Amino acid sequence: MNRHKPQIGSVEDGIGPHSLLVGRGSSSRRIAYLRRAQKPGTARPAIVWLGGFKSDMRGVKAQHLDRYAAETGRAYLRFDYSGHGASEGRFEAGTIGAWLEESLAAIRALTEGPQILVGSSMGGWLALLAARALHESFETERLKGLVLIAPAADFTEALIFAKMSHAAREELLQKGMWLRASAYSPEPYPVTKALIEEGRNHLLLGGAIRAYCPVHILQGMRDEDVPWTHAMALAEHLAADPVSLTLVKDGDHRLSREADLARLSAAVEGMG
Secondary structure (H helix, E strand, O other): OOOOOOOOOEHHHOOOOEEEEEOOHHHOEEEEEEEEOOOOOOOOOEEEEEOOOOOOOOOHHHHHHHHHHHHHOOOEEEEOOOOOOOOOOOHHHOOHHHHHHHHHHHHHHHOOOOEEEEEEOHHHHHHHHHHHHHHHOOOHHHEEEEEEEOOOOOHHHHHHHHHOOHHHHHHHHHHOEEEEOOOOOOOOEEEEHHHHHHHHHHOOOOOOOOOOOOEEEEEEOOOOOOOHHHHHHHHHHOOOOOEEEEEEOOOOOOOOOHHHHHHHHHHHHHOO
16 A cells, blocks of 8 residues: 555545555555545544445445535545546456455545444445454554445355356356346446455355444345345344344335435434
8 A cells, every 4th residue: 555645635625536546566556535524623433435336436325425424524535446436447357355455445544533434235345344354453443333235245155156047157157257237237247256256255144243333234125136134134143243223114225215315314423
């Protein structure tokens, strides 16, 4: 990671996005970020947005949190993983480990004080992995809470590979990539062999999970990508941490309606 303190852009000044250099040598890449500074005199935990698979930092929920941060005076950081949005890199080259490395680099270089990590879908998995890594490096004071929206913990294995047809698995093994149809794009999402195999290094649901802080899960019961039972299983594995689970009976995977966004703000507000 770049040892020099990166320039920190403020969303409200109209400047940005800025970039942060992550990695070394041939694996280095610049990730784009936007940051809203904390309002002077405000002593509330900041917010870090961790987006989903193939999403970017200008999505509906990310923009909503920016407005919420402005209204409440909180600092707010959002960024694009490599291969996403305005960041460098090819999406097909990405792995959970690489995106976790970028998430930790952004948190460490661009935030101060306690943080509320808000993870959506894949970002929920990354938030849990980041919390574990911060604890292991004696940085637990950075963690004020986790708000997880349809958290797709272990999705590469439990929600993709385990549900692939025999033909799809053969394509993945022989070609190194499988094109998965998506309800959110006219183009299929590429799922690589590297994504699946490297993802196995970060699986959580095989045992107890610790977040080392309070967790609030928001989950739609009409979610066709991350079943609500998956969120229930995650909550059960988080037995040692305070966990709140809000099930939205008519909610889909995105949870981006006005009522859903209000629930998101309330969950963040409840963290302090």
